[in-house]
Amino acid sequence: MTESSRRPHLGRRSLLTAAVAAPAAAVASGTLLGAAPAAASASGPRGWTSRFDPESPRFTIGVLPDTQYLFDEDSSDPNPLRQTFRFLTEERAARNIAFMTHLGDVTEHGSEHEIELAGEAFKVIDGRLPYSVLAGNHDIQRGDDQRGDSAYLREFGPARYAKMPTFRGASPDGYNSYHVLKAAGREWLVLALDWRVSDKGISWAQGVLDANKTLPAILTTHDLAWADASGTAALSQFGQRLWDALVRRNDQIFLTLNGHYWPPGRTVLKNDAGNDVHVHITNYQDRYYGGAGMVRLYSFDLVRNVIDVETLSPWLLGLDADERAPLEAENLELTGPVDRFSLEIDFDARFAGFAPRTPPRPRPAREVMPRGTVAYWRFDAEGFAGAGTDGATVPAGAVARDLTGGGNDLTMELLHSSPAEILRWSGEHHEGQPAHASLRFDGGKNPDRGAVLRSAPNAPINSMKFESGYTIEAFIKLPDPFEGDHAWMGILSWEGRSGDAGKTSGWSPEEPTCSLNLSPERFLQYVVYPTDRDADPTSWSHALPVGRWMHLAVVNDSRRTIVYVDGSKIARNPTQPSRGISTLGKPFAIGGTQFAQKYGQGYYGWIGDVRIVARALKPKDFLTPFAG
Template sequence: MHDHGDPCLTHALSASANCADLHEHGDTTPRASRRGLLRAAGLLGVGAAATAALPAAPATAAMPGAPAAQQARAGSWKPDTRDPRFTLVVMPDTQYLFDEDRGDSRPLDASLRWILEQARDENIVFLSHLGDLTQNGKDDEFAAIGKAFQVLDRAGAAYSVLAGNHDINSGTDDSRGDSAYLRTFGPKRFARARSYGGASPDGYNSYHVFTGGGRQWLVLALDWRPSAAGLAWAQSVLDRHPALPVIVTTHEIAFADDDGEAHLSDFGRQLWDRFIARNDRIFLTLNGHFWPPGRTVLTNDAGHDVNVHITNYQDRYYGGGAMIRLYRFDLARGCVDVETISPFFLGLPAEQRNELAELEVELTGPTNRFSFDVDFATRFGAAPPRPARPARSVLVPGTLAYWRFDQATSGPVSGLIADLSGNGNHLTRADLSGGPDTLTWSDDHHPDQPAHASLRFDGGKKPARGAYLRTADGAPLNAATLERGYTIETFLKLPADFGDAHAWCGVLTRMGTGGDAGKTGDDPSEPAGCLNLSSGAELQWAVFPRNQDRISTNWSHLLPLGRWWHVAVVNDGRHSVMYVDGCPVLRNSSTPAIGLATAGKPWLVGAYHYADIVEQALYGWLGDVRIVGRALRPEQFMIGG
């Protein structure tokens, strides 16, 4: 049975004996568990659980019976680190799957492959295993599970593991020395992992840093029983990373009542008092070890919430089937949505699931499917600004023109603005009226913009006022028809007083009319192509395509004023879609629009013309502008990467 009565911390947070056959509630009284009931009913263990619909397999077996989707080739690990929505995967006790000759690796294989297959759609940034990887801590058990985790290593996935009481001698702390666990999942395994920060000298405690939502997060993976030296090391890690939000993972912190209310165990109370409560950056703790799952919210020494969660499914059918939890962080909404699924049972065809497997596909209820709020910006401060990026980092294949405006931070614009694509589509200034200060350099910029600078346009109409930029006569871009598709991007900010006086002021326009390009439909005096703004700050992409005699348009919603936006128009060779901050807008024409008509005249940046007469210049700020001769995916936009 568990013994939590160790009040003096002789070894800092000392070891205790353990028997996983008992469900503990933080005292020394053994209680009946579902595991005991299942074992008594003859349903626990691979041999007893297997049916004709779910054949048993030894722990070292491959997956010949698994669905094809579960055997898909794993791709590379490349989460979108800027997306405010990302997923942390949590995997608790897998010990019954690696129990001498009684295990079955297929559920774990299925979960790991699902993580890799869904990494892009779920934007999975990290996996935390909560210990008790194996039942007996033997060499052959660790050889089997170590081999299974190689699929993550090959993909470059970011993950952490830690030792549970079944993985090592549970009567020892992290100064125990060598073990099969350490040989399999010690520092040598993670030495080349990009997220790996380091380990304590004993090798049993480690920390990892992943990036999500534009900021870094620290995962502290603590041993079953950290010694005084281990805790001092953990404190030094937090001291060296004072700005990072912290998630503490360890095998035991809390247990839960049958109603799902979590309580600190005796060991957990010591860890809380001596470490967790004192470090305000810790906002979430995760542990396995006990069942049923549960959660609670505790208040730390700084008066802030710490979410304490226990997740463990080894007591359920098929040893929990390598059940995983998805912690879906949503920084835009300030919350974390939690879901619990079994990829193994989920991936089996319905005809291969027996009636017990059907119950394990997904777990619901308030302890397995829930949300909790965290005001990350208030608690931890705004995410650090993204550093500027060099031009070469955004010169994707097919880039036709790339202009950025970081030559200065103030004063009137003059001289040549080079096309950094190397294609010679350079820009020069052209004036309407109003003087040199109608077009100035600025250090204002979109937070995800490669260059930390922009141009401030002070344009108007009646009379035409302002200044703009234009490509030279004969620039290669002037003749481009882009029939195979294109992506046009820029960053835009409109002043708070933008309105009727600035309607249709022009963001990016092709000089030359539809009529000049041989078009007779609609109004042939309109530009051959134009990204424009209505008086209500709606974006309009209005062009004469090569395959139409009329104007094709895409419309955004009304853009709130006084903030930066990223705008993209993507044409795949047949249809155009407008994106605002990487999100597709509603009003995109379904009529095929192939290429762009052209009269071979210059492109204008920050101006609009009608009948080849420039009527006004932009009123607002423009950041980097990029034109690519093919369709890009949103993650390839300049706000990505």
């Protein structure tokens, strides 16, 4: 668009006249509404997919706005756009780029010459990265998407996308299309709509959404919203029509992207389901060199539940730093609040209304006891005799069975004069936990209180040395808010003085020979006295978060110990040799750690399944598998 049409109610700029040829045969046949042709199979040609991981929880979508000033008759310069395309293809693996979408106004006048020049530039990306393009007001000469044939349609119509693995179809007129991306282990819908969608076009788009009811959708179009100087966006006149007729009625649409207006901006609107729809304007044609091929990168992270957004010009970044002119240096990357920001989106919650996640089913014990399992405890009916309902008190003397049958049952004991309700059954659990149950401990200091589950005096686990290696796993959750003083509370341990094991070089001969604890800063501490030396190699984690479940794993391969949190190796794992555990024939316990053979405070929070295997496991073999 032009400076004179920066507000939504002003008329469209008069365009130069361009020749209009007969409608393209492919569009006239009306065969492009349904599924994509065979060439666009789910796997697609190797060039489309070989550098992209569809299962990674992190992926990127590139967004290109108005490139019209780069394709302006004899003032054209496609080089910035070509460089952007090279950047997207070269960075595809590193940034896991799934797709690129252009927001319209590819060219300034929509002439045969400009359109052909742009089409040639797009060949840099053809076969390497799937993409969509939609018509802006500068790309076509008249009317809505029922306008018939145009130079734009012949170059950027459905035939251009037919071999892309993401392409699923186009409206009969050819000006609207949709793609389905496989990313982060699920499918995503991208709707690319003409700058003036007719009632027929809206009906087609609704049909696409109805046929893909479970897919989260990103709507791209040229004219939807405009922004004031502060970057606060509002719907344009046409945008309001599209919002009322399509967007607000379809909860699937969680993000809309448009160009046309500048400055860029964003806002959040509520749809009819009461959920957020993020409305973003991306347009840099008013900046140096017509935007210098600026690309907006939307980096989805389904682990952190955020979309990180950045804006940059690969063309300017590629120039020699010592030779960049002032304006070139000024426009390398844009860091304002509408150019570089993060969106916090709980994807599961946002998509629950149309695509609720099916949580993993409980897994019976027999499915999660690999070779070498010496003890496995869980707190559902399978693992706990007389397991109660959520919130029910666990009585003293209750027994958690060792489901291996190895004789390592644990018996609940109250510490000090703790009330019976200090330990309760809970339905809370880690999503990947085999048992959908846990125990809620309410231990603490001043006065000391708590409960522990202890093995019997003659249980085999009490004397196992694990000199061939071991893996100890536990699911835990810390309360939010994390109230009170719980410094050095124990999660699990073996009882007995390290001094009695002949260990003299540790912090104190009164501490036990093996324990998993939490520091005052909520750092996980694993301390062990190995059998092969007088030492106490100790691992320390980062500060553990509150209010969310975590999987902990301690893995020893008979040479050294590595501690993992949620499948990720922590930083402070000692390289000091460590073989086995200097157990003393004294009980193993969950919910506390002794000092000088006495329990002080008990654990505060939830504990789920606990498993001990007498060999080193890889993360992919943990109770909830992680890549490794």
